[in-house]
Amino acid sequence: MKKYRESVAPFADYQQLIQMNPFDAVICLRKVDxxxxxxxxxxxxxxxxxxLQDKAATNAERFFTKQCWLQLSNFLNEEVHTQHVLKLGTGLHERAxxxxxxxxxxxMVAVILREIKIEEKPYLQYVEQHVDPVLTVDLQGxxxxxxxAVTSALSKEKHSLIGRDIFSLLESKYINEFKLLFAKTIEGSAFGMPKCLFKDQLLSKEPFYLRTHPTYYNGVVIGVHLFVKDANSFMNDHEAFYYLALMDELTGIWNRKAFKEHWLHHLNDKKQEHKQAALILVDIDRFKKFNESLGESKGDExxxxxxxxxxxxxxSKCSLYRYNSDEFIFVLKDATIQKIELTANAILDILKQPFMIDEQEYFISVSVGISLSPADGKDLETLVRKADKALFSVKEHGRSHYRYYREDMTAIFPNEALMEAHLRRAIEFNExxxxxxxxxxxxxxSINSFEALLRWNNRKFGFVSPAQFIPIAEASGLIxxxxxxxxxxxxxxxxxxxSKGYRPVRIAVNISPKQFRKENFARKIKAALKKYEVPPELxxxxxxxxxxTNVHETFSILTELKQLGVYVSVDDFGTGYSSLSYLKRYPIDIIKIDQSFIRDIAKDDKNEAIIKAIISMSHNLGLEVIAEGIEELIQVDFLKRHHCQKGQGYLYNKPLPVETIVQKYFVS
Known part of the structure; x- marks a missing residue:
């Protein structure tokens, strides 16, 4: 404030306008007589x-020039809604x-002056004298x-909205949709919102049609004009139909069509030519299970x-789109690494709180892949594909985190022959x-057993999925x-x-059919136990x-293994070819229920009956039961009720490097 701070309490909100308005001159006056x-x-x-005659003067007549004050003093005593033009200077130097x-x-009174230039005059008349109420907001809202028209529509008690936050005036149900429009309008496009309503019935008692237009100053968007129009006019506005075509029907956010159109607009924007943009692809982990358990209606909710x-x-520089049924994409413009990682972490953090459906808590986790433009490309198809590659890598390494795209994610083996060639040297190169x-x-x-799982980090192609290389190893005999x-x-x-005095634990090793059927298989097991002096029960x-499949061969091999003292388990039980009678015939210690059965607990009564039968039968045969793929507490509750001894899955932990296991379960 430059003068009389003690006098401005009646219009404190307006003080913000004075500092914020970048294109209007604003002066506040106090009437003495x-x-x-x-x-x-x-x-x-x-x-x-x-x-100005004397910018330090407090008397308005001495503050303004004589030419200015003669005109202005006549305006000040007139009605609030009167529009005037102030002219200063003469001839070619005249300004309006x-x-x-x-x-x-x-x-208390405020005077807002906006210079009228020849090329701007029609536009100013359109805004200032528009028959509909028009509010102008800055980039912060x-x-x-x-x-x-706004002033005329307001009551005497609320005769001014200047200085107010537009978002705080909106009814809550319209805020999210308005934020989307506001962000897009700032980027330079005009949009229409079919229905909107202010709190306390400001400007309209019924929902109205809101049009947004970017406000320019020296070629730069500095704010937004908001036109409050009759709701029926929406149906006559071709842009309204265009707007609806760009919105996802279920969620109300931008859809895939909008994603493509907005990206094309971004590419054509010269101001963004040398700035980095980021695509953040967000995939909901196993959303299908929610739809299956909740039903379509609740799943949509x-x-x-x-x-x-x-x-x-x-x-303003971060937009969200629904790309597929359970995939969303954030587009960040002018994206620094700090902004990207801030957003990626915010995505993960905001989902730590549960969603409430029918007073029941549900947790959603996501995997996130990131690609950068122009580093990873400019065309949308390439950027989405690379973000998807990064997303796939996230899922391969435990889900629920984010990764940037790397060239080695795309450099997959071009053919199986090359993969086999690299796989043959994997042990030699310690990969x-x-x-x-x-x-x-x-x-x-408690935890007293683990399952060992193989990982391959190729020197040239990076991490290779077991789903890719295990079949090649099987077919080639490298397994x-x-x-x-x-x-x-x-x-x-x-x-x-x-040797370090850690507590003894049992480790399960997956054995392929080819390896199992080798006639010297049991002897190799015996040699390894002897070489490292490992108790066979571990x-x-x-x-x-x-x-x-071969009864006699299987019985012979399993008998040899049992004579050594090692444990024998059947993996993925219920998905193969065996008959239940085999369990009684073979010397087996443990049954592992396949995760496909566990996944459908609480969703399928027949499935639950099968699990109960497997557990009951196994107990009658003296076998231990381990459930695979546990991800939810409801699954644990069911398994405990039916006396399943052990379980493994992401609910407890993902597969971890040996060094991490040691620190987590032995040292700490």
């Missing part, structure tokens, strides 16, 4: 708009200003101007809640490693050499842990049902 006014405050724009007078009380929560993260996944004892929540390496590694770790040999 019928003709005399004192200058209370003014912004710097006034100094550039006109010559549109004058808007805003009364705050009997004594603060109202900095209202036209005559959850999707709307999810999208609204994501939408809270948007700002293979083991990850261990804990198995939880459901009776006492036998790799399987021998795994057994050796497991026994080596067991020996190391014993090793579990895990075979699949497909390994047991």
């Amino acid at each position: 019928k003709k005399a006014f004192e200058v209370v405050d003014f912004n710097d724009k006034l100094l550039s708009f006109m010559e 200003f549109a004058i808007h007078v805003q009364h705050f009380s009997n004594s 603060r109202i900095i101007h209202q036209n005559v 959850l999707m709307r809640m999810f999208s609204q929560r994501l939408n809270e993260l948007c700002y 293979l490693s083991l990850h261990l996944q804990p198995q939880m004892d459901l009776t006492n929540n 036998i050499e790799i399987g021998d390496w795994i057994i050796d590694e497991v026994c080596r770790h067991q020996k190391e842990w014993q 090793l579990e040999v895990e075979i699949t049902e497909s390994s047991m």
